[in-house]
Amino acid sequence: MKIVIQRVSQASVTIKGEKVANINGGLLILLGIVNEDTQDDINWLCNKISNLRIFSDENGVMNNSLKDVNGDAIVVSQFTLQASTKKGHRPSYIKAAKPEIAMPLYKTFINQLEKSLNKKVQTGQFGADMKVALINDGPVTIIIDSKNKD
Template sequence: MKVVVQRVSKASVSIANEKVASIANGLLILLGIVDEDTFEDIQWLTRKVANLRIFEDENGIMNRSLIDVDGDAIVVSQFTLHASTKKGNRPSYIKAAKPDVAIPLYEQFITELEAQLGKKIHTGQFGADMQVELINDGPVTIIMDSKNLE
């Protein structure tokens, strides 16, 4: 399971020109799922995301987590995070989990992150053609993969 976490001053998701989610200060989380992902991957990543100290404290040091700043989050499914570009110029998405595997894990990720944060998480719509707008604050962008626990 892979995430791209972006600290944002605002972000939104639209589908067919209709805004379905928006936040101010918080995190935009792009989530990619593979067949091998498990509940343990979800637990590790949601704990890391909720406690990642990438928000500034009173001294301007990145020392606060999403929990500490009471920030919001948007989770967007993104199968392209598992693209393979080794051969040719057309990415292969063979590693990305199919919807029957990915949807339950995506929903479980959201539920676990809500439990970590103690609040509702905003989302896009799994499988939809979404337009994601954001102002990356910093910019701060962190990539984490539950298969690389380093």
């Protein structure tokens, strides 16, 4: 699993003109899934996300986690994170998991993140054409790949 985390002061997801997710302060998490991903990847990433100290403390130092600041989160599925651009100019998405594999992992990821944060996590809609809007706070943008955890 690969994620892009963006610390945001505001973020939303709109589908067909309807806003389906909206937060003020927290994390926008883009999630890319491959066939080899497992519950271990989910557990590791959710622990990492909920405890990652990327929010400022009273001294302006990034010392607080999403849990510490009681921030919100939006998770958006994004198969394009698994793109390969090694050959030619057209990205290959062959590594991205097919929907029948990715959908259950996506749902499990959301459930696990909610348990880790002890709060509801907002989402986009798996497979939908989404418009994602955000104000990146900092900016702070971090890429994490569960296959590179060692």
